[in-house]
Amino acid sequence: MTRKSPNLELIPRILDRISLGSSVRKACEAEGMAINTFRENVDSEQYARARSLCADVHFDELDNLADQVKAGEIDANAARVAADITKWRVARMKPWAYSDKMQVETIQGADISSMTDEQLQTILAVGVK
Numbered sequence: 001m002t003r004k005s006p007n008l009e010l011i012p013r014i015l016d017r018i019s020l021g022s023s024v025r026k027a028c029e030a031e032g033m034a035i036n037t038f039r040e041n042v043d044s045e046q047y048a049r050a051r052s053l054c055a056d057v058h059f060d061e062l063d064n065l066a067d068q069v070k071a072g073e074i075d076a077n078a079a080r081v082a083a084d085i086t087k088w089r090v091a092r093m094k095p096w097a098y099s100d101k102m103q104v105e106t107i108q109g110a111d112i113s114s115m116t117d118e119q120l121q122t123i124l125a126v127g128v129k
Contacts, residue, residue, distance in 0.1 A: 006037045014038055018050040021057035055093035058086050 010031045017027035028035045065083050068074045090098040112120065 006033065006041065008041055011038065011042055015042070015046055015050040018047075019053040019057075021054055021061075052094055055090045055098065058093070059090045059098060061086055 010033045014024075014027045014031050014033060017030060018024060022030070024038070025035060028038050062083055065074070065079045065086075069076050069079045087098070091100065095101075115123075
């Protein structure tokens with residue numbers, strides 16, 4: 001018995017679904033591909049991009065929750081719970097954008113007292129690697 005090869009043409013459609021806010025499990029189920037098959041064959045950069053966009057979609061849901069509370073469509077406490085869950089999820093999906101923690105990098109041995117204002121502004125604008 002020969003093993004059926006996976007339809008890899010489904011991967012871009014699954015990535016689109018993830019980009020629009022779907023979970024990997026739901027996206028794979030909707031397209032009829034096993035999650036393991038997807039994970040074994042997806043390009044890691046494309047997957048990271050889709051997950052990043054997914055986090056943005058979920059973050060945008062916070063505005064919808066606020067609008068629903070203002071319109072009296074949902075209870076404020078229910079919205080608070082949903083908002084907390086959403087914030088927790090997006091902070092893990094895209095921590096560099098949505099995490100509560102601020103990361104501060106230092107330059108060891110750097111003497112900033114001799115830097116010009118322009119140099120300091122450049123460091124603040126782009127960071128130091």
